[in-house]
Amino acid sequence: LSSVPDCERVAYRLQAFERRLAAREERSAPQKKQLAFFARYDGTRTNQFYFDRFVRLTDVPGGQSLLALAESTPDGHRSAAHNYLTHGLHAYKGKYFPQVVRSLLNSAGVAPGARIVDPFVGSGTTSLEASLMSCTAHGIDQNPLAALIARTKVAALRLPNAELRPMEAEIVGEMKRAYKGDLPNEAYLARWFPPDNLRLVGRVLGAIERAAVPQAMADVARLTLSALLRAWSLQEPTQLRIFRRPTAPDAASLRARFVADLQTTVASLRVGSRLLRELGISLGEVSVLEGDARESATWIADCDALVTSPPYATALPYIDTDRLSIYALGLAEIGERSDLEWSMIGNREIRKRQRAELEEQLDENAAGLPGAVIKDILAIRSRNQATGVGFRRENLPSLLYRYFADMQTVLRRAAESLKPGALVAIVVGDSFTMAGTKRVRIRTADALCETASNLGFKTDERIAMGGQVGYLPHQRNTIPAEEILILRSPKRP
C-alpha cells in the first residue's frame, strides 16, 4: 500500500501476487475508483467496494438506494468477491479472477473507449471487466459455449431492469406447454440422458425458443439449463473427462431446480443492472467472435491492451467437458467434433500421420521456435525413447511442438493488432510430465517469454502467482506454477 494516506485495501487477505498487482494498478490507474484491490481511495469508495458486497445485496424495493444498502453490509468473502455481477453466470474451466484482469487493465492505464483484446476469452472475464471499465472489448474463442457465455455476461446486464421478472415469467409459463420440436443432436444426447430427463431438456429449450423475450434473456435461460446438464445426465458430474454412471436424478425434481436457478439468476441481474446504474457505469461495447485466434481475420486492429489466459501446454479437454451443453444447445453438430477438437490449441488428440508430420517439423524446427524450447522438447523425447512409453506419452513431443508453434502464431497476430508498446498480460502455468522415469517441468512461461522476445515484445515484469488459494482449484496438482507475464508489444516494422 502506497504513501497515499487515505486508502484501504479490500477486506480479504491478498496473496503476494495480488499485492504486486495492487502496487502496479495504484501507480497507473487513470481512475482510482476503478481499482481492483482497494475498497477506498482518497476517502472515496471504489466500485470494487460495492462489487465485493454484491452477493449479499438482496433485491430492495425500487425507491431505496442500493449503494446505501451496500454501505451498511459487511464485505463478502473471497469467493464472493470473485463472482460479482454476471461473473458467476456459468462455470468455466480455467476461468480467472476478475480482479486480476481489472488490475492489469489499470496497469495498462486504459481509459474509457480503449480497445481491449483477449484471444482466448473463455467465459469472458476479460470482456466483462473491460466493458465495466467502459472500454471496447473484443474476445475470441474457439469453444462455441465459451463465446456464448462471454457474450451473455455483458448482454444480460443491458436488459431493461423492469422487464426482467416478466421475461422470467414468460419462459416459465411456456414450460407448461408440451415440447413438439426437434432436439439438436438428439440421437447422441439420447445415449447420455435418461429419456425423461432428455424430454425435460427439450421442454425447457422449446419454452425458451417460444418465449417472446430478447435474445440475451433467452441466452441467460439457455445457460441456466446448460449449467445443470451434467447433473441431469448419465455423465459422472465430478469428472472433467467422460465417465458414465449408472443412474441420474429423475426429471420431476429437475424442473423445479431449473426454475429456481432461473429465478436466482434473474434476481441477481436485477440487482446487477441497478448497481451499474447507481454507480454510473456505462458498459463498453463487446464483440465476441467464435473462431480461431491463430487466424488474423478473428482479430481487430489498433488494440490498446491484451489480457488473456491461454490454454495450457497439456491442455484441458475443453470441448469434451462441455460437450453435453454444446450439443444440447445446438452450438455444434456431432460431425464437427473432431475438427473442433483439433483446432483447439494444446489439444491432445492426434493421429499417427499428424504425429509423423509434426515430428518432422520438430526435427527441422520449421516454425523457428527459440532454441531452448526445442532443446526441452527433444530432451523429453529422448528420455521417453530410452524407456519405451505408451502412445499418450509418445505423442507428447509433437504435441508440445505444435502448442508452442501455435502460441507463436497467436503472438504474431497480437503484434499485428496491438498498438506499439501496448501492455500484454498473459496468465499461464507450467506443467509437469513424466519423461522416461523422471518428472520434468514443461517451462511454458519461459518458452512464451522467449518466443515473444524473438518477435520483438519486451518483458516488463513476471509475477509468480503461487499461493495458498487455488487459482484453478481443480488443477492444483497438475499446474503448480502460475505466472503473469507482463510484456509490451513490439514497435511496428
Ligand SMILES: C[S@@+](CC[C@H](N)C(=O)[O-])C[C@H]1O[C@@H](n2cnc3c(N)ncnc32)[C@H](O)[C@@H]1O
Ligand atoms: C484458460 S481458458 C480461458 C479462460 C478465460 N480467461 C476465462 O476467464 O474464462 C483458454 C481458452 O482458450 C480457448 N482456445 C483454445 N484453442 C483456441 C483457439 N485456437 N482459438 C481461440 N481460442 C482457443 C479455449 O476454448 C479456452 O476457452
